[in-house]
Amino acid sequence: MSEKKLKGQIALVTGASSGIGKAIAIALGEAGAAVVVNYYSGAEAADEVVNTIRQNGSDAIAIKADVSKEEEVFSMFGEIIQQYGTLDILVNNAGLQQDAAFHDMTLQQWQKVIDVNLTGQFLCAREAIREFLRRGLQPERSKACGKIICISSVHELIPWAGHVNYAASKGAIKMLMQSLAQEYGPKQIRVNSICPGAIRTPINREAWETREAYQSLMSLIPYNRIGEPDDVGKLAVFLASDDSDYITGTSIFIDGGMAVYESFADGG
Ligand code: BGC
Numbered sequence: 001m002s003e004k005k006l007k008g009q010i011a012l013v014t015g016a017s018s019g020i021g022k023a024i025a026i027a028l029g030e031a032g033a034a035v036v037v038n039y040y041s042g043a044e045a046a047d048e049v050v051n052t053i054r055q056n057g058s059d060a061i062a063i064k065a066d067v068s069k070e071e072e073v074f075s076m077f078g079e080i081i082q083q084y085g086t087l088d089i090l091v092n093n094a095g096l097q098q099d100a101a102f103h104d105m106t107l108q109q110w111q112k113v114i115d116v117n118l119t120g121q122f123l124c125a126r127e128a129i130r131e132f133l134r135r136g137l138q139p140e141r142s143k144a145c146g147k148i149i150c151i152s153s154v155h156e157l158i159p160w161a162g163h164v165n166y167a168a169s170k171g172a173i174k175m176l177m178q179s180l181a182q183e184y185g186p187k188q189i190r191v192n193s194i195c196p197g198a199i200r201t202p203i204n205r206e207a208w209e210t211r212e213a214y215q216s217l218m219s220l221i222p223y224n225r226i227g228e229p230d231d232v233g234k235l236a237v238f239l240a241s242d243d244s245d246y247i248t249g250t251s252i253f254i255d256g257g258m259a260v261y262e263s264f265a266d267g268g
Contacts, residue, residue, distance in 0.1 A: 004032030005241040010084045012036040015094030017046040019201035027233030029053035037062045067094045067120030077127040089240045090128040092121040093151040117169035143245045145188040150177045152193040181249030190248040197255025199227040223256030
């Protein structure tokens, strides 16, 4: 059995009923944390994640909330505090794409992506930090007073035509994360980002589903394989644990080298 590095800690993972969020929730549970599985749609899928975590020996509950709605975030945090007393780890994962050529992009498509991907991270981080400050540092829980992991993307760095709303939201998350790390470092709150490249999840199914699509995707990935959700789960456990206690304000890319621009290998 793996070491329970997060034993006694409480984690909230937003958007945890599928994809990267699901893998992170399960990995944090395996590391011993009690996990709050937030979801917006897909109650059944969220319950399955909860059951998996419980079968693996940790506590878990599912809470429905739209992270872009202040009232729903308030009530989700109220429920967490009522159930578990506090929170140690926030994984700001909920996110979506609404792709369109820029000249065709509607205000609604722009706003939806900014609301969920960026405002959702603001609202959840604010409530988490309020709780971390209220509780204060308790060395028996963790060396840090609290840990926030923002799920960003390689597209906080790599521009992405046809996905301007998404890339803009991820670029903004970079400064949200770094500014929070600067503001709350003195309170022993650590804030970092994970920047996944192409990970095999429903969000990018078109990019890996067929053999042709997969081959074309490989021209962007020096390491020549797609990422699996578990790859990201392991990194999240590291960033949430005291093993990474001296890491704050950093974006960690997990992308098989996508961000080193393979297209320049024989060009430029
Ligand atoms: C996007 C995926 C995409 C990947 C690499 C992610 O942030 O959500 O759709 O495959 O970046 O481009």
